[in-house]
Amino acid sequence: MGELLERLRAGLPDGAVAVDPDVTGAYARDMAGFCDAGEPAVLVFPETVEQVQFVMRTATELRVPVVPQGARTGLSGGANAVDGCILLSLTRMNRILHLDPVDRIAIVQPGVVNAELSRAAEARQLAYPPDPSSWESCTIGGNIGTGAGGLCCVKYGVTSEYVLGLDVVLADGRLLRTGRRTAKGVAGYDLTRLLVGSEGTLGVVVEAVLALRPAPGPQLVLAAEFDSVDAAGRAVCDVMAAGFTPSLMELMDATTVRAVNEMAQMGLPESTRALLLVAFDGPDQRELLAAVGELCTAAGATEVVPAEDRAESELLLQARRLALPALERMGTTMIDDVAVPRSALAAMLNGVAEIAERHRLTIGMVAHAGDGNTHPVVIFDARDPEQVERARVSFDEIMALGLELGGTVTGEHGIGLLKREWLARELGSVGLELQRQIKAVFDPLGLLNPGKMI
Ligand SMILES: Cc1cc2nc3c(=O)[nH]c(=O)nc-3n(C[C@H](O)[C@H](O)[C@H](O)COP(=O)(O)OP(=O)(O)OC[C@H]3O[C@@H](n4cnc5c(N)ncnc54)[C@H](O)[C@@H]3O)c2cc1C
Numbered sequence: 001m002g003e004l005l006e007r008l009r010a011g012l013p014d015g016a017v018a019v020d021p022d023v024t025g026a027y028a029r030d031m032a033g034f035c036d037a038g039e040p041a042v043l044v045f046p047e048t049v050e051q052v053q054f055v056m057r058t059a060t061e062l063r064v065p066v067v068p069q070g071a072r073t074g075l076s077g078g079a080n081a082v083d084g085c086i087l088l089s090l091t092r093m094n095r096i097l098h099l100d101p102v103d104r105i106a107i108v109q110p111g112v113v114n115a116e117l118s119r120a121a122e123a124r125q126l127a128y129p130p131d132p133s134s135w136e137s138c139t140i141g142g143n144i145g146t147g148a149g150g151l152c153c154v155k156y157g158v159t160s161e162y163v164l165g166l167d168v169v170l171a172d173g174r175l176l177r178t179g180r181r182t183a184k185g186v187a188g189y190d191l192t193r194l195l196v197g198s199e200g201t202l203g204v205v206v207e208a209v210l211a212l213r214p215a216p217g218p219q220l221v222l223a224a225e226f227d228s229v230d231a232a233g234r235a236v237c238d239v240m241a242a243g244f245t246p247s248l249m250e251l252m253d254a255t256t257v258r259a260v261n262e263m264a265q266m267g268l269p270e271s272t273r274a275l276l277l278v279a280f281d282g283p284d285q286r287e288l289l290a291a292v293g294e295l296c297t298a299a300g301a302t303e304v305v306p307a308e309d310r311a312e313s314e315l316l317l318q319a320r321r322l323a324l325p326a327l328e329r330m331g332t333t334m335i336d337d338v339a340v341p342r343s344a345l346a347a348m349l350n351g352v353a354e355i356a357e358r359h360r361l362t363i364g365m366v367a368h369a370g371d372g373n374t375h376p377v378v379i380f381d382a383r384d385p386e387q388v389e390r391a392r393v394s395f396d397e398i399m400a401l402g403l404e405l406g407g408t409v410t411g412e413h414g415i416g417l418l419k420r421e422w423l424a425r426e427l428g429s430v431g432l433e434l435q436r437q438i439k440a441v442f443d444p445l446g447l448l449n450p451g452k453m454i
Pocket of ligand 1: 069070141150
């Protein structure tokens, strides 16, 4: 420990090394409930690629584990400390280095906050589409670490589709450059894609080349009310089967609607069992919303209300972004992230309701419905051991149901600590073995984010 601190202090600028347990403790975990966090030895804030290389070289020489961190908004324990580790916060590497309208790329450091990149792109009539609800705080490095999704994935896809190339510091301090900054390129194995979603277990992202799109312009949102989640799930399938590609299709159940109203007095309709938000950007928005409204009505919507204008649309989107924080005010939460084929969405929503009833628990439902990506939020009283046990069992049953329906245990939040045992079930023994072999190639000493993901 003494030697580690001495070397880090000698090699990093003043103010870049913290050891005060109050400070390091505050950085020891992300936003996932029910994940253990170890005691970090030290927290460092490098500002350059060379400083990250220095930290990794030092860690390798002294055999110290390293946990890379962005904004710690993660929901799987992926950024949690392990005992005796270096917490490597990339938040001070937060510059947009280049934004190019001809090549339609941005080159950014990992600590850039998602919404800041979006705003910078918008100022040049461009867009960086991946938009997690946490976009005002989460970082591009964390988005790449988790392979983040968001609200607009139903039309624009997830983070992996926008990462063209990466600069990555490996466990031994070497700098790896992957991918390209060209529109096309297929040279060699696609290490870029491998690194996206690797949860800090293969290397530390220190720079990223990201694809941009022409700015699509504002979205117009429609709110459809249903008297069952099942009917809302069917409406999602009908909209997709009819060939529409909305820019957003999100679902909130009655529990979530009430929680959002309580938190922010949004005036959402509390009598609805499921509120479906559907949006279009681009031309003919009103006509498209009208057609989708008809499909929703045919699927059983009791009320269909298109927003009048951009301001009303933005309010509905804001309500959706508040869903998780609002549910978190109701008790201790465990947030699932099961994605199923869209065609199985109604079965998934029904199954979760059945699990909630059987275990006598409130499970709020928020879903990126257009992607089949559900976030059942199990709410319980952490002071009651019997309730905690029921919550854990429900959380697991939800994942088992997702796999049964042909889905995955994580659509966007990652495995981290929370779903580690479930990875083996989803991948199978051969898949898991190969993943472990890949990890060993990048990080033979197992120092990068040990105990996470695999
Ligand atoms: C209210 C709320 C809403 C959310 N909504 C969404 C949503 O809609 N969609 C979604 O996908 N997620 C969502 N999330 C989860 C979270 O915001 C995302 O997982 C996000 O990508 C994490 O970014 P971060 O900067 O906070 O990373 P962190 O939590 O700090 O880290 C996440 C993972 O990435 C690794 N990592 C971080 N930086 C680097 C780096 N530079 N190099 C290598 N590895 C790195 C970490 O080790 C960790 O494994 C939400 C979270 C909250 C709290």
